[in-house]
Amino acid sequence: MAERVETPALDPVTLTVLQAGLQQVCNEMDLAFQRAAFSPVISETLDRSDGIYHRETGELIAQGETGLPVFVGTMQFSTQAVIARARNPQPGDVYIVNDPYMGGTHLMDVKFVRPFFYKGQLWAWLANTGHWPDFGGMVPGGFSAKATEVEQEGLRLPPVKLFKQGVIDEEILSIIFSNIRIADQRIGDVKAQAAALMVGDKRLTALLDRYGAEVVDAAIIELKSRAEQQMRAKIATIPDGIYHGTAYVDSDGVVDEPLKIAMSVRKQGTDLYFDMDGSSPPCQGPMNSVLATTKSSIYLAMKHIFPDVPINAGTFAPLNITDPDGTFLYAKYPRPVSGCAAEVSQRIAEAVFDAIAQAIPDQLFGAPAGTSGNFALGGHDPDTGKNYVLYLISGGGYGGSLEIDGLSNGCSTIGISKTTPLEVVEQRYPILFEEYSLAEGSGGAGTHRGGFGINYKVRIARGQARASFVMDHGRTGPNGAQGGEEGGRNSVRIR
Secondary structure (H helix, E strand, C coil), X not given: CCCCCCCCCCCHHHHHHHHHHHHHHHHHHHHHHHHHCCCHXXXXXXXXXXXXXXXXXXXXXXXXXXXXXXXXXXXXXHHHHHHHHCCXXXXXXXXXXXXXXXXXXXXXXXXXXXXXXXXXXXXXXXXEEEECCCCCCCCCCCCCCCCCCHXXXXXXXXXXXXXXXXXXXXXXXXXXXXXXXXXXXXXXXXXXHHHHHHHHHHHHHHHHHHHCHHHHHHHHHHHHHHHHXXXXXXXXXXXXXXXEEEEEECCCCCCCCCEEEEEEEEEECCEEEEECCCCCCCCCCCCCCCHHHHHHHHHHHHHHHCCCCCCCHHHHCCEEECCCCCCCCCCCCCCCCCCHHHHHHHHHHHHHHHHHCCCXXXXXXXXXXXXXXXXXXXXXXXXXXXXXXXXXXXXXXXXXXXXXXXXXXXXXXXXXXCCCCHXXXXXXXXXXXXXXXXXXXCCCCCCCCCCCEEEEEEEECCCCEEEEEECCCCCCCCCCCCCCCCCCCCCCCCC
16 A cells, blocks of 8 residues: 655645546546446446545546546436435445436436445445446337336336445345346346446545545545636636527427427526426426436536536536426436437437527537437347347437537447447347448538438347337437538438
């Protein structure tokens, strides 16, 4: 163990070192999770995130650089839900939760939350999220466009203690595994997710041993204050006023009518006030968004606009969001929500971009592709004699700006996840890619055009399977900006 450095005052050098140290703890959790996970959606697509949270408030302290941005807020809300329900947490405990209405997204995003103790005292919480390929429900992968209640989407877990002082609770695990598909493969993800938090525990302990808990605590307070100051300085560049943005979800999958997101952004001083009054009411199908996802979508939109501001709880302080009660952006039990994390979240961000572009057009861009192209395939492989569930996302184009053309085949707005390498998919599952190419001409026309999306064609090589899709921008393309035309529309063909 490295010797503790005696630091009588929190000088700028020490503050910078501790900022990087906290970030590195999260990065190492991310890497451990990625390398150990069994599911390609975690190990290759990187649909996961890790972070450190305040011991009392559950507020974000630091998050891994390669974690999904949409999880920035949702993991904070999930950790707060665990703190509210945890009774006498002990070292080595790990809580599991995927309840969308308790700070979650959709049921497939499974959170692990671990109390971190230093010298016998609860000092922080470590948490991560991983997208499991399946968590039960009426279709493999959980993405049923026809679901009308959350129970049809899978098993819903409130915060429960899966590990007790380092020992897994086999009874709870058996309940989970008895309600999901390909359960025999999930134990690898369970162990990887828990191991990532153990790595975080060791690295954070080493950081505190070296600099002292009081100094690190002081650094966290100072870093939060500075992040808030930086965000307020960025907001100050926006002229005072009220700006309106609009985005549409194609439909809820059950009723063939578009869902409207009406975004009002009021800028006053160094604060922004977001109101979604006027958005469509709760819908029957799975395109409802839970509150945590709705707020996180606004956070990530502002991070896109001002990428230089570091991420912690201070970043969110100037962003004042009115709960959109009575709309599909504040889903309550038992509304289905499988489309919220990967689709509705991107429409919310799109509405923010649309509003803010009226104030600072030189810093904004045309709307991105705005869909994750969620494709789930579940079936039986006769060669191996085993069942499987495959989950794929796809890239898309980003809108052009006043300076350059948009990025082609970029990751989705909500994260830096990427399409699983085709070779890995073909090796793991009985499918073949007959095409994977840029969709030339799909970017919206303009002085600087939008980036191109992709075309891909998949063939089931053997056996039978059931496919499901949840995606958007099939009715209308992504909006252009400053007179630019809309981008291409998405489509699915099955034969």
